[in-house]
Amino acid sequence: xxxxxxxxxxxxxxxxxxxxxxxxxxxxxxxxxxxxxxxxxxxxxxxxxxxxxxxxxxxxxxxxxxxxxxxxxxxxxxxxxxxxxxxxxxxxxxxxxxxxxxxxxxxxx
Amino acid sequence: xxxxxxxxxxxxxxxxxxxxxxxxxxxxxxxxxxxxxxxxxxxxxxxxxxxxxxxxxxxxxxxxxxxxxxxxxxxxxxxxxxxxxxxxxxxxxxxxxxxxxxxxxxxxxxxxx
Numbered sequence: 001x002x003x004x005x006x007x008x009x010x011x012x013x014x015x016x017x018x019x020x021x022x023x024x025x026x027x028x029x030x031x032x033x034x035x036x037x038x039x040x041x042x043x044x045x046x047x048x049x050x051x052x053x054x055x056x057x058x059x060x061x062x063x064x065x066x067x068x069x070x071x072x073x074x075x076x077x078x079x080x081x082x083x084x085x086x087x088x089x090x091x092x093x094x095x096x097x098x099x100x101x102x103x104x105x106x107x108x109x
Numbered sequence: 110x111x112x113x114x115x116x117x118x119x120x121x122x123x124x125x126x127x128x129x130x131x132x133x134x135x136x137x138x139x140x141x142x143x144x145x146x147x148x149x150x151x152x153x154x155x156x157x158x159x160x161x162x163x164x165x166x167x168x169x170x171x172x173x174x175x176x177x178x179x180x181x182x183x184x185x186x187x188x189x190x191x192x193x194x195x196x197x198x199x200x201x202x203x204x205x206x207x208x209x210x211x212x213x214x215x216x217x218x219x220x221x222x
Contacts, residue, residue: 041215
């Protein structure tokens with residue numbers, strides 16, 4: 001049973017569109033939700049993160065919308081660029097040493 | 110940004126042999142992690158390490174695996190003996206505090222033949 005689930009394995013958008021990547025989780029104890037971006041042959045790099053006390057976090061073209069009641073969150077990438085093409089991992093942690101990753105969404109712009 | 114260095118970047122090894130993967134974490138970080146990734150898919154937690162001790166490990170962290178950081182040098186993952194299913198990319202990460210941002214290295218690609 002996956003504790004962090006990303007519904008789409010892949011997503012394709014046109015340049016300039018908003019890409020929306022979805023994520024859901026099981027464990028109510030999770031309180032920290034980072035999104036990591038990974039390019040082929042590289043390690044994941046933190047893109048943006050949110051804590052469960054907030055429902056929105058914005059950083060430039062990247063926004064996280066968080067719904068604690070529904071246990072889901074989404075990453076919105078505005079004005080998508082070809083350089084945004086990468087795999088995006090939703091992750092979660094809380095009350096433990098582990099950061100648990102979803103299976104990733106491969107975005108193609 | 111902060112850099113985690115991993116050595117080697119890739120290694121091919123015969124099944125049954127020992128391998129040591131080395132990680133040079135960010136200098137002021139106190140928490141260290143190993144993750145396993147197969148074919149660009151899910152990052153799977155193996156183990157974390159703090160103050161010279163394993164704090165938490167997953168079921169993927171088999172008895173053949175061990176970690177250490179002798180005297181503040183490299184944080185190492187040793188697999189002895191290796192098995193075919195150990196083929197993967199192993200990522201080291203470090204963080205300044207528990208539950209904080211993890212900074213990942215570029216990975217060590219291990220191929221067991």
